[in-house]
Amino acid sequence: MRAINPNNPHGDSHTHHILSVLVQNRPGVLARVASLFARRGYNIFSLAVAPTEEPDYSRITIVVDISATPLEQIVKQLFKLIDVVRITELDPRRSVERELMVVTVRADGSQRGQVVELANIFEARVLAVGAEAMTVSLDGNPEKLDDFEELLRAYGIVESQRTGRIALPKLDREARKGAAKGKAS
């Protein structure tokens, strides 16, 4: 993984791809996927993994910042892993993406109201309040999180943690036809 560029936190939109990788839930599967990216020289921008509705399978959502040609290669290499069952490349325009962020921001007495006001606008939740700082959480579209984080920066971010995005295809007509179910290849 590499550091986030604050000026372009989610990479160039032309090179941002979301891979939804369905894997058999077996020991070492995450290491296999991660080491494949390292071995072939590709960067993982963000990664989220959890079991799916079927306990034998997990879904790994990987955001990669690469152009189309190496993406095709990495998808093919990934699919060679025995534990990888299906790979779907999600088009950001045709998928719903969600991410969770927890952020501690400087907010002494004079600024607390302003931060709470911002949190309300964004429908963020206040998790903890201290004398000098407060911790808020926000979930939603990653771009919304970017905007919120950007506005909080003015107050001074002490610490923040984001989960990396998870995504599923949008339930539009295309998706209902099953177009998003196939393997990317």
Add this chain to the structure above:
Amino acid sequence: MSTKETLTGAEALIRALEMEKVEVMFGLPGGCILPAYDPLLKSSIRHVLVRHEQGAGHMAQGYAHVTGRPGVAMVTSGPAATNMVTPLCDAFMDSIPMVAITGQVPTTAIGTDAFQECDTVGITRSVTKHNELIMHPDDIPMAVRQAFHIATTGRPGPVLLDVPKDVLQNTMTWYWPTDDEVIESLPGYRPTTKGHSRMIREAAKMILSAQRPVLYLGGGILKARAAAAVRELAETTQIPVVTTLMARGAFPDDHPLALGMPGMHGTATAITAMQKSDLLIALGARFDDRVTGKVAAFAPDAKVVHVDIDPAEQGKVRRPDVPIVGDCRLVVEEINKAIAELSAAGSGQIDITPWRSKVSGWKETFPLTYDPHEPGAALKPQYCLEKLRDLAPEGTIVCAGVGQHQMWTSQFWRFTEPYTWVNSGGLGTMGFAVPAAIGAKAGKPDRTVWAVDGDGCFQMTAQELVTATTEGIHVKIAVLNNTYLGMVRQWQEMFYGERYSEVDLKNCPDFVKWAEAMGCVGIRVESPEEVEPAIEKANSINDRSVVIEFRVEEFEKVFPMVPAGTSNDEVVLHPSQEPRRDLLK
């Protein structure tokens, strides 16, 4: 089979290997794998005890190369497992079906830095097609079945099973999974074998309408056992054929359409035919950098039909115009049918006679050549190889290490049948020849097996000749001793201004005494007159292994040569042919 049978994990492992029809395995016992060696005493499987674990791995590879069946190696944990990494990587690069079994510390000790513990599965992850740490004896039969299924289907490759000592000691109730259960247990593994019919028709049309086509055969032809189908394709269309280092033997070298090996040390004809081609029909080949030279300048006018069972090879290096994912034999058979149908329907092949005569002209003008032996000078290695080749009994299998001797063998041997050439192509593992030859001989005991080795390579794995002697697996080794790391020396001469750095092996051991110490017959050959009698003597000895040391010219170089990273158009010819190079235009 109605009564439930209780076995130890070790017994289950050995029985599972027997069920997979393993006849020979190569290995060396140690602490954690010890339990598995006990049931081996009463098993039908022959175990070949090696002197170094790397040898076990390369023997399994040599066995797989010549038989097409998966090679099996079994060693203990820790250092034995790390010694297995090189053969695994070698098998991975060259798509060799292989199953390696390693011992592991008991499950309770995993992660504690126990004696002879290492993260075998982690270390071998990127050099295996698949690997698995077996955590319960109940899982052994399925893991073994999966391993053999994965190793031998799709693009073949090595699979490693890591088995902790307590998993071998504890008991399980024996069962044997059905084929369906194995396939069902691997939902992410469904290799495509049948080619896309529209693409196959498209390929057939392109083949019939190409003016300067070349059949570019890779090792996949041998893996798919497609040599007969490919020969039919070549003969029907009269398209010239190049066979890569991994495909030597897939098409007979004495065939009028054969152009020999392409690539860095390929024939000028094979290299140039590809460069000038307007259609490359790549079958089970992967556009390796040693074949393409500078990729941007490789076969610039050629369209590409690429048949490969591994979809990741399509477009990895060169974007194909017609990609076909599938088993080479099945796909080429379908292409042959499509060509017959198109021809019957009146859309026959365009006339490629001008192309063929051009290629034949190159073949005549630029044969492989070397300077003749000068009186009083050391032997020419190419001469020794020509004699070895001419005196080899029918069906001889030849193995090679890595370096100049390997290239000369590939160039000067005349391969007439598949599965008679065993070498380390992708990884380029020095020391491969001796153990690979032993594995090949174990798989094909009725064949004569020659290993051509260099003095550098021989010193890496010669100890396995002790294995050959004690196991009665008699091989013949030709050491081309130029007292140098010859290929490195050649590069230093050509590209580093003759600044020879750490390539001098002059203080080599006495190879004859060394051979004798290992129970072999040792012969030293220093003059041309001694060459034939020595080879004839070696060929007549069948109760011991034989090592012939040929004292060869120190400064001999391999030609042609495409310097690394340059275009194939810049191939350096043998000095005697350079004045004629304009004829390659």
